[in-house]
Amino acid sequence: MNPDLIETGTAEAAPCDGSRRRFLSRLTMGLGAIAGALVAVPCVGFLLGLRKVPSAWRTVGKIEEFQIGGTVKVSFRDPSPLPWAGVTARTAAWLRRNSQTEFVAFAVDCTHLGCPVRWLAAANLFMCPCHGGVYYANGTVAAGPPPRPLPRYPVRIQGDQVQILTSPVPITT
Amino acid sequence: MQILKSIWGWFDDLTGVSSWLIPLAKHPVPHARRSAWFYVLGSATLFVFILQVVTGIALASGYVASAGEAYHTLAFISSTRFGSIVRGIHAFGASAMVILIGIHAIRVYLFGAYKYPRQIGWLTGVALLFLTLGMAFTGQLLRWDQTGFWTVVIAAYQAGRTPLVGSWLGHFILAGDTAGGATLSRFFALHVFFIPAFIFFFIGFHLYLVVQNGISEPPKAGRPVEPKTYRKWYEDLLHRDGIPFWPDAAWRDMVFGFLVIAVIVGLAITIGPPALGKPPDPTIIQASPRPDWYFLWYYALLTLIPRWSESYVIILGPLLLIVVLILLPFVAYKGERSPFKRPWAFAVVAFIVFMIAYFGMLGHVAPWSPRMNAPPLPASVVGVASGPIADGAIVFHDKGCEFCHAISGYGGIRGPDLTYAGDRITPEQMETRIYSGAANMPSYNGNITRQQLSDLLAFLSSRRRGPAAALPVSSSSQ
Structure with a gap:
């Protein structure tokens, strides 16, 4: 490029003063920012739009399958799993039958950091393999780091079926 | 030969590549003499990063980032002869990159190379350090076996300790109410596009600054950095005693980088990739999730601190570390560079290395974890x-x-x-x-x-x- 041409151009533009240049540079940067925002808003909106899964009652078995005083693992599926979720659409819960009609369902996630707690039937305790959190059969903390009792899921009896209400992962805050 | 030369001449005439490439390659660097081998760590980290990009692309061409399929595609990749080696290289490469960037940071700290005028170089390095750890963390998840799955849940629970926004943040990590179909794709995008884009940017900036400010000369006790006169003094030093980067310094980078890559590939062939655990089925309760070695020390630390301080340490600990690393080059921007005049620098490094090794070993043994598979006493x-x-x-x-x-x-x-x-x-x-x-x-x-x-x-x-x-x-x- 010929530097003379630029110089000439500069000289000619000079009478128009700096305001035109100020306007043009602001226009350029402003349009860039607006274009960026036009693209960013839907992208960020998509990322922040967390998937809300509707709650639904899931049958986990017939009443008579559960022994009174017993705690067993039950599995159920997300109410609306994504088609590619595979096994991750499954959820587990610990279901305890207290009496003829009373059931309690506990989340398997330890309230300390979310590791899956195990039920020790002979010891009548839940134990977490990560940091040794222990819960009694009613979900209250028996020992170790958990700050709260095991979260419960709503349970109901429909006819002769036991049903659990699916819930979001109960993150301790 | 003559034809190649004339093609190059034509290309160079139209692009001017050699007019900046040759001066760049031959730019003078300080003659490091006995310290020369200390200067190969950054380039080795870069070599391993390139190794990770190449093997990562190879793996991505066989991997399906779907919560239901990822585990099976990894099993498939591992079942092929070369796929297994590529996975092994990527896994050992990840470890090597974490180790090398760590040692590189320690070297720069001990040599006081973060002082004027190289503070921004240090800051870009800090960004690269944390981005590398981010890659290590997300990479472990992409294995998407049982440990990978529960690591996401544990990460969400840790984020859950943040005041006010904890619950939202935790579910943001899960990408919704539950860890399911939407979760893995997020971490795949983070690991493959998002974090690498930042790494590329910061590597470019980091290298630009190395050339712009010159590589730091080996420190000497009793020769403090004086910002007012440093640049002039450094230029004189290069003039007096500099050597061309290519090939006088570059050959060491290549020798060390070659050794690192040879060791990684050797380990990948002889030991192979980390074994896949059980499938990521949340109803398989028999799980004992553990982080990979890079975060074992942190896992141990979080376990051993007093329980009341847990929420503070989970959130404030990493923040504090970032703040300290950012403030360092602004607080200590001048003065002695030699570690022998900064004995506390040795103490800090010894403390950090000891802490990571000690807590890492503790995390490996995990004495706090009940041994739930202990058999009845014989x-x-x-x-x-x-x-x-x-x-x-x-x-x-x-x-x-x-x-x-x-x-x-x-x-x-x-x-x-x-x-x-x-x-x-x-x-x-x-x-x-x-x-x-x-x-x-x-x-x-x-x-x-x-x-x-x-x-x-x-x-x-x-x-x-x-x-x-x-x-x-x-x-x-x-």
Whole structure:
């Protein structure tokens, strides 16, 4: 490029003063920012739009399958799993039958950091393999780091079926 | 040959590549002499990053980032001969990159190379350090086996400790209410596009600054950095005593980089990639998630700090580390560079290395984790085949005591070793402890029958040095 041409151009533009240049540079940067925002808003909106899964009652078995005083693992599926979720659409819960009609369902996630707690039937305790959190059969903390009792899921009896209400992962805050 | 030369001449005439590439390659650098081998760590980190990009692209061409399929595609990749090697290179490369960037940062810190005018170089390096750790963390998740799945859940729980926005943040990590179909794709995009884009940017900036400000000369005790005169002095040094980067310095980068890559590939071929765990099925409760080695020390640290401080450390700990690393080049931007004039620099490095090694080893052993797969005590340990002592040994296992208390090498190490419990405590004391529990031990009040307790006390009391004494049975348990 010929530097003379630029110089000439500069000289000619000079009478128009700096305001035109100020306007043009602001226009350029402003349009860039607006274009960026036009693209960013839907992208960020998509990322922040967390998937809300509707709650639904899931049958986990017939009443008579559960022994009174017993705690067993039950599995159920997300109410609306994504088609590619595979096994991750499954959820587990610990279901305890207290009496003829009373059931309690506990989340398997330890309230300390979310590791899956195990039920020790002979010891009548839940134990977490990560940091040794222990819960009694009613979900209250028996020992170790958990700050709260095991979260419960709503349970109901429909006819002769036991049903659990699916819930979001109960993150301790 | 002549044809190649003329093609190059034509290309160079139209692009002017050699007019900046040759001066760039031959730019003078300080003659590091005995310290020269200290200057190969950054380039080795870069080589390993390129290795990760190449193997990562190869892996991505066989991997399906779907919560339901990823595990199977990894199993498929691992089942092919070269796929297994590529996975191995990527895994050992990840470890190498974390180690090399760590040692590089330590070298720069000890040499005081973060001082004027290289502060921004340090800051871009700090960004690269954390981005590398981000890659290590997200990479472990993409294995998407049982540990990968639970690592996401644990990360969400950790984020959950943030004040006010914790719950939202936790569910943001899960990409919704539950860890499911939407979760893995996020981490794939982070690991493959988002974080690497920032790494590319910061590497470019980092290298630009290395050329712009010049590579730091080896420090010398009694030669402090004086910002007012440093640039002039450095230029004179290059003039007086500089050597061209290519090839006088670059050959060392290549030799060391080659060794690093050869070792990584060698390990990948001989040892292979990390084994895949169980599938990421949340209903398989038999899971003991552990982080890969890079975060074991952090895992151990979080476990061992006082419980009340947990939420603060989870959130403020990493923040504080970032703030300290950012402030360093602004607070200590001039003065002595030599570590021999900054003895506390050695102390800081020794402290950090010791902490990572010590807590890392603790995290590897994880004494706080109950050994939930401990088998019932064998007859050779119990000593008798029937009677209260033998029954008590079964109670000891079934009630979960053994998961935390070891006897003769069997069982967990979370609680005190009870191999010689009978020598140390009386049955009455045992009974009190069993009934009342402790901070890390559940109370068995109402959770153990008289008979079980009596057997358990008989068993524990028989745990003595030398021949077992006659059965001391607690009167209160009769």
